[in-house]
Amino acid sequence: MKTLKGTPISSGIAIGSVFVKKIDTKAIEFTKADNTIEEKQRFHNSRNLAIEQVEGIYKEMLQTKGKEEAAIFEAHIEMLNDVEFISSVESTIETSACNAEWAIKTVRDSFVELFEALDDEYMRERAMDIKDISNRILKILSGNDSKDSFRFKQPVIVVADDLAPSDTAQMDPEFVLGIINETGGPTSHAAIIARMLGIPFVVCPDITSRVQMGQMLAFDGETGNIELEVTEQVHKEYEARQDAFRFKKGQLEQLRGTKAITVDGYEVALAGNIGAPQDADKVLQQDGSSIGLFRTEFLYMNRDTAPDEEEQFKAYKEVALKMEGNPVIIRTLDIGGDKEVNYLEIKKEDNPFLGYRAIRLCLDRISFWKVQLRALLRASKFGNIHIMYPMIVSMEELYQAKRILEEVKTELRNEGIEFKEAIPVGMMMETPAAALMADVFAQEVDFFSIGTNDLIQYTMAVDRMNGKVAHLYSQYDPAVLRFVKKIVESAHQNGIPAGICGEAAADEKLLPVWVGLGVDELSMSPVSILNTRGRIQGLIKSDCEELVTKILALKTSAEVEEYLKRV
Ligand code: PEP
Ligand code: MG
Numbered sequence: 001m002k003t004l005k006g007t008p009i010s011s012g013i014a015i016g017s018v019f020v021k022k023i024d025t026k027a028i029e030f031t032k033a034d035n036t037i038e039e040k041q042r043f044h045n046s047r048n049l050a051i052e053q054v055e056g057i058y059k060e061m062l063q064t065k066g067k068e069e070a071a072i073f074e075a076h077i078e079m080l081n082d083v084e085f086i087s088s089v090e091s092t093i094e095t096s097a098c099n100a101e102w103a104i105k106t107v108r109d110s111f112v113e114l115f116e117a118l119d120d121e122y123m124r125e126r127a128m129d130i131k132d133i134s135n136r137i138l139k140i141l142s143g144n145d146s147k148d149s150f151r152f153k154q155p156v157i158v159v160a161d162d163l164a165p166s167d168t169a170q171m172d173p174e175f176v177l178g179i180i181n182e183t184g185g186p187t188s189h190a191a192i193i194a195r196m197l198g199i200p201f202v203v204c205p206d207i208t209s210r211v212q213m214g215q216m217l218a219f220d221g222e223t224g225n226i227e228l229e230v231t232e233q234v235h236k237e238y239e240a241r242q243d244a245f246r247f248k249k250g251q252l253e254q255l256r257g258t259k260a261i262t263v264d265g266y267e268v269a270l271a272g273n274i275g276a277p278q279d280a281d282k283v284l285q286q287d288g289s290s291i292g293l294f295r296t297e298f299l300y301m302n303r304d305t306a307p308d309e310e311e312q313f314k315a316y317k318e319v320a321l322k323m324e325g326n327p328v329i330i331r332t333l334d335i336g337g338d339k340e341v342n343y344l345e346i347k348k349e350d351n352p353f354l355g356y357r358a359i360r361l362c363l364d365r366i367s368f369w370k371v372q373l374r375a376l377l378r379a380s381k382f383g384n385i386h387i388m389y390p391m392i393v394s395m396e397e398l399y400q401a402k403r404i405l406e407e408v409k410t411e412l413r414n415e416g417i418e419f420k421e422a423i424p425v426g427m428m429m430e431t432p433a434a435a436l437m438a439d440v441f442a443q444e445v446d447f448f449s450i451g452t453n454d455l456i457q458y459t460m461a462v463d464r465m466n467g468k469v470a471h472l473y474s475q476y477d478p479a480v481l482r483f484v485k486k487i488v489e490s491a492h493q494n495g496i497p498a499g500i501c502g503e504a505a506a507d508e509k510l511l512p513v514w515v516g517l518g519v520d521e522l523s524m525s526p527v528s529i530l531n532t533r534g535r536i537q538g539l540i541k542s543d544c545e546e547l548v549t550k551i552l553a554l555k556t557s558a559e560v561e562e563y564l565k566r567v
Helices: 036-064 067-080 083-096 100-116 121-142 165-169 189-197 232-255 279-285 296-300 309-322 359-364 366-382 395-414 432-436 452-460 467-472 478-493 508-517 526-537 541-552 557-565
Strands: 003-005 007-010 013-021 156-160 176-181 201-203 216-220 225-227 269-274 290-295 327-331 384-389 425-429 447-450 498-500 521-524
Touching (some): 007 189, 013 176, 013 232, 036 100, 036 121, 067 121, 083 100, 156 216, 165 296, 176 189, 176 216, 189 201, 189 269, 189 526, 232 526, 269 526, 279 290, 279 526, 290 309, 309 327, 309 366, 309 384, 359 366, 359 395, 384 395, 384 447, 395 425, 425 432, 432 452, 447 478, 452 478, 478 498, 478 557, 508 526, 521 526, 541 557
Parallel strands (some): 176 201, 269 290, 269 521, 290 327, 327 384, 425 447, 447 498
Antiparallel strands (some): 007 201, 013 216
16 A cells, blocks of 8 residues: 555654664564674673663762662662673673674573572562663663664654654754654654644554655655655645645744734633743744743753753743743653653553652652752742642642742742742643642642643543554543533632643634633644634634533533534
8 A cells, every 4th residue: 555544643744765763672683693793892882881871870869869779770780790691691692693682682581580480589679670781781782772863964754663752852853854653642742742843743553664764755744644655746746735834834924923812802822832941932933922831851851860950940041031021831840651761760660641750759759859949949030930730639749749849948048049939839730630629729829721631631541642542532522621611610710820731722623612611821832823823813702602501511522523623
């Protein structure tokens, strides 16, 4: 088949040559080595790099968690230097005349089997350590660990099996014409970043086995169509689509300087979501009024250690200054789920989205989190920074987070460091527990921001990354919309604003619903701001309110979507 149908994720047209990236390190194969000395050298080079990485983590852990927690990395360093491990890999390369990867995998598996069979818990735990250090070396050897593996000098279409958000974050839109990934959905963080960068993105299972490095490819991020054979005619057709896409963008330019006000005078603030200080420029370029969500976890990715207080302070200050007194909502660290940070050494979990994520991690690693809070408070002097907590599920968590913030304020006061005393503090509304308790939470915070990406996932009990159950993940589901209504009403009853910062904020079909519900702010990928503004200018608030009444009486997400299509 020459045309494949993928799932559209980020709009735009891409025509170009393919760069295939397989991330999976499990599929290691035996290859005959012509030069075993070279293979041994590859092993040692990557082992040395692994030692460097673990030493970095060890130092970081010592600072943030203490001696006991750091001890495991001391043990890893010892293992990486272990004579028996080293000589076993070397002799396997020698006797089997194989590649370094195969030898490491073989030695890893035999050591693990040996340790796991022992009747001693301590030794059985060492099996985990062996796995850990071997996999670290294998990752380095595969190149997947490189901080620069997605920085290109030639324009390419990236075709990958499993992109991480940190991979997409490295990409320069000048050289990455488009992305086709085998996994993930529209609200995976790899997708969110691509949208922010304006890179066309389609998800298509099995794509890596259907294309070859260097092959020409064309795809449409709006329809999801992928052309495996780029004939002259296909080339022309996609160029024409590209022109049409650019023309539409050009038309939107005329909305610059106008406001998102409905025909009957209801104004919605249109803000931008960002992942780095320089993204604030994109928000300004697209005429966004403020920053509705700064995902600070991206400051922590693609590096070996966490950013220190000074580095974070500079980043937050930069955004605050750029936005010149307009609100900048900075969300505290939301690591976990699909956002991994290796040096934090978070154990693999079966259900990472239900596990050690976001505020849970911060409330557990308090001294580590305080570094971020100090930086945020210090930067608050330079603009209109708002602090926002992610994934809150209970009042206990909110109280604890607020208490820690107060402690940090006291520390700064004692040190004579200035900050804005009345810095607004808000929370993400992204769990059913928070939504149900919205009336109670609203008395304790200065604002709500609805994270629909997670609110849908947790309400519908559907992993936002799992394509198999994607049909259940719907922003049109009446359950989700009822939660949004409850959250907005609770906010307004308590005199605080409620915004939406999940991907559904820019969903064209839902805009009349958001207006009808009285949402105060919509925060989105900067590229969507002008289009959303244009749509809102064509709406009438009173009609939208009637529409909400009708929509909320419907029973299924399909009915809601169908109804909204006809509006
Ligand atoms: C959300 O959940 O909607 C949200 C904005 O946060 P994130 O996508 O980073 O989880
Ligand atoms: Mg979220």
